[in-house]
Amino acid sequence: xxxxxxxxxxxxxxxxxxxNSLKNKVVLIVNTASKCGFTPQFEGLENLYKKYKDQGFTIxxxxxxxxxxxxxxxxxKIASFCQLNYGVTFPMMAKIKVNGKEEHPLYTYLKSxxxxxxxxxxxxxxxxxxxxxxxxxxxxxxPKTKPEEINGEIEELL
Numbered sequence: 001x002x003x004x005x006x007x008x009x010x011x012x013x014x015x016x017x018x019x020n021s022l023k024n025k026v027v028l029i030v031n032t033a034s035k036c037g038f039t040p041q042f043e044g045l046e047n048l049y050k051k052y053k054d055q056g057f058t059i060x061x062x063x064x065x066x067x068x069x070x071x072x073x074x075x076x077k078i079a080s081f082c083q084l085n086y087g088v089t090f091p092m093m094a095k096i097k098v099n100g101k102e103e104h105p106l107y108t109y110l111k112s113x114x115x116x117x118x119x120x121x122x123x124x125x126x127x128x129x130x131x132x133x134x135x136x137x138x139x140x141x142x143p144k145t146k147p148e149e150i151n152g153e154i155e156e157l158l
Contacts, residue, residue, distance in 0.1 A: 003135030004029075007106045010094040012063075012079045017093060019106070024133050025056050026157040028150075029110065031098045032061045033070035033125040034081045041126050042086035044147030048154065049090040055158045056133065059090040062107075064098050067124050071095065098122045113137035132157050 004019045004027065011017040028048070033039060049059045063078045065071045071078060075094050082088035096104040099121050110129045111120040114137045128141040130153055139153055 004106065004109070004131055004137070005135045007109070009062075009096075009104070009106060012075045012092040012094055014075070014094065017091070019060075022058065022060075022131075023135065025058050026052070026133055026154060027057075027131040028059045028154070029106075029129045029131065030059065030061050031064040031096075031107075031122060031125055031127055032082075032092075033064060033067065034073065034078055036068070036070040036125045038124070038126040038143050039070075040086075041147055042082060042088055046086055046088050046090065048147045048151070051151075052154060052158060053090075057154060057158060061088070061090060061092045062098070062104075063092065063095040064125060065095060066097055066099055066122075070125060098127075110137055110140075114140035130154070130157070 005023055007019045009017050009019065030045065045059055063071045078095065079092055082092060098107040114129060124143040126143040128145065129137055130139040132138050141150055
């Protein structure tokens with residue numbers, strides 16, 4: 001695999017989502033959780049999405065239950081939670097694993113391109129990967145990095 005465009009994932013409704021459809025967009029990929037101390041970042045993510053979506057930017061959220069069991073619900077309940085509590089309109093995918101033997105191949109690729117404090121492991125929910133219009137992983141942000149703190153990096157790529 002040479003870029004994110006080589007991957008297909010399942011969206012939160014169970015439909016196939018081909019990441020090739022994101023060509024020529026700046027993308028922020030985030031592993032999310034509904035019951036995490038960082039969950040309020042959904043608001044900041046949605047604000048980023050609304051601010052830049054008309055300029056060729058999108059966010060892809062991947063619910064994950066690997067960190068403290070903080071997203072145990074079914075996909076439909078996660079989608080409802082995100083919409084009702086944070087007004088999320090950016091694409092949400094089906095729940096996945098981001099570390100370990102069962103991790104999604106997309107996350108294996110992302111981590112190989114941008115290691116973090118734990119090497120190629122994801123530390124916690126709301127780790128963010130910024131992808132260029134060419135599908136290259138150009139930055140990785142820690143869970144504690146608030147969405148509004150990465151405006152500059154996004155604007156540089158737009």
